[in-house]
Amino acid sequence: MQPAVCSSTHKEAPALIAPRFPILNLDERRLTPALGFIFDARWLLPGESIVSILWKFARANGLPGHALVRLMGVDIDPYEGVEPIRDAVDLKHLRRMLLLPGKVLRASLLESGQRGRHHPVFRYCRQCTSLGHHSVTYQMFSERRCPARRQKLETKCQHCGQETPYILNASLVGSPYRCARCGALYAIRSPPAFATKPAMRKEHRIAIARHFHNRMAGSFCLDSDDHDL
Numbered sequence: 001m002q003p004a005v006c007s008s009t010h011k012e013a014p015a016l017i018a019p020r021f022p023i024l025n026l027d028e029r030r031l032t033p034a035l036g037f038i039f040d041a042r043w044l045l046p047g048e049s050i051v052s053i054l055w056k057f058a059r060a061n062g063l064p065g066h067a068l069v070r071l072m073g074v075d076i077d078p079y080e081g082v083e084p085i086r087d088a089v090d091l092k093h094l095r096r097m098l099l100l101p102g103k104v105l106r107a108s109l110l111e112s113g114q115r116g117r118h119h120p121v122f123r124y125c126r127q128c129t130s131l132g133h134h135s136v137t138y139q140m141f142s143e144r145r146c147p148a149r150r151q152k153l154e155t156k157c158q159h160c161g162q163e164t165p166y167i168l169n170a171s172l173v174g175s176p177y178r179c180a181r182c183g184a185l186y187a188i189r190s191p192p193a194f195a196t197k198p199a200m201r202k203e204h205r206i207a208i209a210r211h212f213h214n215r216m217a218g219s220f221c222l223d224s225d226d227h228d229l
């Protein structure tokens with residue numbers, strides 16, 4: 001990921017821990033980073049899902065789930081939520097709010113024409129979740145294992161055995177790296193605090209990036225111009 005798209009107010013990706021309170025002057029209808037917000041595109045791998053992006057946003061800035069779901073479109077009820085599908089989300093609005101490149105956001109959402117080919121529930125790799133990553137490819141029926149360590153993708157919470165609908169709502173977005181039903185962590189530990197060095201090993205990041213590009217580049221139109229949004 002190129003640092004040129006960094007939207008952080010800092011030049012270096014800051015080491016940080018989740019603050020105990022929102023650091024934004026937050027308008028419920030509009031994310032207004034009057035004081036600046038913390039986010040660095042280097043925290044993202046190619047194909048990072050919108051849920052993963054929003055979890056990083058939530059944790060880094062102490063934002064509640066309902067405020068982030070509202071970024072999906074002004075008419076979306078944050079508790080009912082919206083499918084993480086490209087034609088269901090207001091991408092222009094989202095891009096303006098998160099200040100991320102259009103191609104990153106497009107790639108983070110499921111393809112509109114492929115309804116029925118995605119798991120309707122959140123599906124994850126335990127190892128990747130412990131390192132703060134969830135890929136859009138993990139939601140696809142055609143994918144069985146994580147490309148990094150070949151771990152089996154799972155849908156059930158290890159604690160309560162429940163599955164969580166893969167819908168962008170206040171419940172899912174407001175539970176970073178945890179089961180939205182019981183609150184237990186999906187992995188043994190939560191991801192480390194964001195630091196200047198990525199938590200995931202380089203060979204695993206390469207394997208994930210390569211797999212995403214091989215599998216998805218064509219359908220995600222990754223070369224199209226951001227100005228199309």
Ligand SMILES: [Zn+2]
Nearest residue numbers: 125127128146
């Ligand atoms: Zn993994």
Ligand SMILES: [Zn+2]
Nearest residue numbers: 157160179182
């Ligand atoms: Zn659970």
